[in-house]
Amino acid sequence: MQARTFLLLLQLAGLGRCLLRDDLQAAGVTAFYPGGSGYDAASQTFNRRYTFKPAAVAFPTSSRQVSDAVKAGAVNNLKVVARSGGHNYIANGLGGKDGSLVLDLSQLKKITFDSATNTALIEPGNRLGDIALALNEHGRAIPHGRCTYVGVGGHAAGGGFGFISRMWGLNLDVVKAAEIVLPNGTITTVSSDQNPDLYWGIRGAASSFGIITALTFTTYPVPTSSVIFRYGWVFDIDGATNAFESFQNFVDKGIPAELGGELVITRGPSTGRVGVEFFGAYWGPLSSFNATVAPYLATQPSPTSQTISSGNWLEGLEVLLYGALNTSTAPDPLDTFYAKSIMSPEAEPITKDAARSFFTYLANEGFASNTSWFVEIELYGGSNSAINRVPFDATAFAHRDTRFNFQLYASSSNSAPPYPASGFTFVDGMASSIISEMPHDWDYGAYINYPDDRLQDWERLYYGAHWSRLTALKRSVDPQDVYGFPLSVEE
Known part of the structure; x- marks a missing residue:
């Protein structure tokens, strides 16, 4: 009986694929299907920790073809997802699970x-x-x-x-x-x-x-000018804690909107030490740059490394950006990784105890980890931030009070599968080393563009107080959850 049921399910799945194929062909939409030529390349993930098998990967060339493909997916009872660049951390661009219809939008390039x-x-x-x-x-x-x-x-x-x-x-x-x-x-x-x-x-x-x-x-x-800068140090736990505390104070003391950047934390040369880099961009003249960053640098010892590049907008981007500006000149690099985020509110700064706990963890567990890792403490807020000037309810983005967004990221040692189980423990520990030392009601959040499908309480952390309004909108627009994937808004 079980064998006959399984056979029937296989037959129905095959019938579903045939109906989908017919519908997409009728709409003139090119698509690749399991077992066919081109399917493996079309279903490649950016984060190679995932290997999902979509029902099909379609390549529409117009909004009309997107519309026809969505209808084809819905009538065949499939979840439908869009893939733009394909860099979703948990492969939601492939549905985040097997069996979705993927609409790759790479042909829409006007x-x-x-x-x-x-x-x-x-x-x-x-x-x-x-x-x-x-x-x-x-x-x-x-x-x-x-x-x-x-x-x-x-x-x-x-x-x-x-x-x-x-x-x-x-x-x-x-x-x-x-x-x-x-x-x-x-x-x-x-x-x-x-x-x-x-x-x-x-x-x-x-x-x-x-x-x-x-x-x-x-x-x-x-901007008429740009300054791209990097200042690097190697610190023990006390030095790293001071570097962060000083940075947290510095960004609230009248820095101009033209200054953007982050602290980057990396593995140190020995147990008990970490690399710390102040990396950023100043969209103003070189003549006023030194005075802008001087108050922070005055709180730190002389950097062990330093680079400063000035030029026009495009020259600044060429130094600042990761990857070729013309993306057709080189392949898109892949990775195998796990990442989390913590968005810290401006009203509740990271305490010294939490900062020390964090750097103690990175200096010790980070040195011992068999992953290739980094932390980016991205500066969202601080004085004169345009991000935080937008009223909270103006958009569905729920974190207008953010000072820092911590991106916690660890790749396999060679960026290829398999991903070590210890990597999950290590990255989770990065997050808990901060959270456990903050007040129990600390109102932190997480960034949906750095999604983590192992995160608890994700509705609150990603969408905050907007969750109820979002679920009502979902109920109105998509009651059948056609556009459903891990961490999507649910009615």
């Missing part, structure tokens, strides 16, 4: 600049490096992250932090309008005037409500 409004219409298949190059041709730019291969669709969906965000905001903050495909296949526009509830929701949780097929961005004139 970029159109409107000089009358200084806005840019950008399709989601574009990577950040290519966008920077295209907009620079018009002397314009938008805020975005450092990794050039990241696709703008996913980047804007959940946040989009970069070293210019303190001056211009997150990537989602400059989304003026978007064309999206709803779960029923309807193509619609969202903006402050059209579908304002959806416009609110897509700026912080877009993937749960619609597939973005075009984004209209407000652009800014490129």
Whole structure:
């Protein structure tokens, strides 16, 4: 009896694939299916810790084809997900599990600049490096992250932090309008005037409500100058704790919006020590740079390493960004890793005890770990931050009071599978070394663009006080949960 049931399920699965294939073919949508040529390459993950098997990976070339593909997925009772650049940390761009219909948006790569409004219409298949190059041709730019291969669709969906965000905001903050495909296949526009509830929701949780097929961005004139800097030290636990405490104080003491960056923590040369780097960008003239960072440097010993590069906007990006600006010139690097995030609120600074606990853990457990790891303490807040000037309820992004976003990241030693079990324990320990020393009601959060599918209480940590409004919107827009994946908004 069990054998016959299993055989029937296999037959039904095969029938489902045939029906999906027929529907996509009828819509003219190119797709790859399990067992077929091209499928393995199409279903490759950025984080090779995951090996999901989608029902199909489709490559639509227009919003109409996206609409037809969404309808095909829904009628075949499949979850449908979009993949922009494919860099989701838990492979949600492949559905986050087996059996989803993946719509790869890499063929939607139009970029159109409107000089009358200084806005840019950008399709989601574009990577950040290519966008920077295209907009620079018009002397314009938008805020975005450092990794050039990241696709703008996913980047804007959940946040989009970069070293210019303190001056211009997150990537989602400059989304003026978007064309999206709803779960029923309807193509619609969202903006402050059209579908304002959806416009609110897509700026912080877009993937749960619609597939973005075009984004209209407000652009800014490129800065006339840039300074990209790195100051490095090797510290013992006391020195690292002081470096962080001094940084936390420094960023609240009148720093200009033009200053952005982070502290980067890496393995030290011996037990009890860590590398600490103050890495950032100053979007102002070199002549005023030294005075801007001097108050922090005065609290630290002389750096053991130091690099300062000045130039125009594009020259600054070439030094700052990770990966080729022209992403067609080199392959997209892959990794095997586990990551978490902690967003610390400005109203509740990291205590000295929590900082010491954190650096004690990194200096000892970090030296012993068999992973390749780093921590980025990204500066969101501080004086004059554009991120935190946006009212809390203006967008679905729930962490407008953030001072730092800690990205806790550990790769396998050679960036290839298998991932060591100890890596999970190590990264979890990074987070708990801070959280356990803060008050039990500490109101910290987590960043949905650094997703962790092992995280407890993720609804609160990722979406905060916006969760109830988001679930109501989900109930209205996607009651069948067509756009469902791990950590998505649930009704």
